[in-house]
Amino acid sequence: MLTMxxxxxxxxxxxxxxxxxxxxxxxxxxxxxxxxAMAGGALLVSLVTELVEPSIEESALPVALAALAAGAIVFALVDYWIDEKIGADSGGGLLAAITLDGVPENLALGVALIGAGAPEVAALAGxxxxxNLPEAAGGAREMKEGRSKAAVLGLWAATAALLSAAAIVGNLLLVGASPHLLATIRCFAAGAVVASLATEVFPKAYKEDRNWAGIATALGVVLAFALDALGGG
Structure with missing residues (x-):
């Protein structure tokens, strides 16, 4: 409980x-x-080593891959709905996109914490x-246009509470669940995160820093492997 x-x-x-x-x-x-870009590189490696690979070992390969594809499809559909109905550049759209990204991430984090010590989840949590850090910074910067600073900070506080609840739910309600179910959840979450990296993270990174985005991504990959080694992966 303390680790969680x-x-x-x-x-x-x-x-x-x-x-x-x-x-x-x-x-x-x-x-x-x-x-x-650095965060995207780190997260891409971490979700493969901490979510997908262990899930393939614990479940059937077709099931894991199907869950991965399903997560990506669901994220893409909801992200498309956000763009069409709310607006990709609106405060609500940004917050919704980050929440949609964060809920499966934190649900998977809660699942990964089941029966694991702090070193084993250091890579994924890190x-x-x-x-989360640069995504929240960029999102809050755009959202403060037309809103008070206190209101924007309050929205992000509510989002942080929601994502914390997702991690807690994943950890407490799935204790004793079958390895196949946990593997499916992990891969679904990984698919959603992969889709968010492709549509939200890397395009924004390249737009803002096209000269150094590739180097930053590689640096994130190196950092992710370092975190993975710290976790004993």
């Missing part, structure tokens, strides 16, 4: 730190793009932290 509390606090805290940075601090577009 600390991990959820660290991961969701990144949203509040990033939001405060975006609202009250200065964030140059180039720096934002660099950080987002990568999600790196992803």
């Amino acid at each position: 509390a600390i991990t959820v606090l660290v991961v969701s805290g990144a949203l509040m730190i990033g939001a405060a940075w975006g609202i009250y601090g200065r964030l140059r577009p180039g720096l934002e793009g660099f950080l987002i 990568s999600i932290f790196l992803s």
Whole structure:
């Protein structure tokens, strides 16, 4: 329970730190793009090593791949609905997209914590932290147009609470679940995150910092492998 509390606090805290940075601090577009690309590279490697590969070992390969594809399809459909109905550049659209990304991430994090110690989840938690921080900073910076700083910070606080709840639900309600079910959930979450990287993270990183986005992504990959080694992967 202590490991779960600390991990959820660290991961969701990144949203509040990033939001405060975006609202009250200065964030140059180039720096934002660099950080987002680095976070995307770290998260891509981490979701493969911490979610997909263990799930394939615990379940049938066709089931794992089908769940992965389903997660990507669901994210893509909902993301399309957000773009059409809410607006990709509106505050509500940004918040909805990050929430949709974060819920499966944190649900998977809660599942990964079942029967695991702190070192074993360091890679996944660290990568999600790196992803949440620049996403929240960029989103909050755009959302503060036409809104008070307190209102924007309150929205991000509510989002952090929701994502924390997802991790707790994943950890508490799925204790004793079959390895096949847990593997399916992990792969579904991984598919949603892969789709979000392709449609939200890397395009934004390249737009803001096209000269260094590739290097930043590679740096994120190196960082992810370092975190994976720390977790004993």
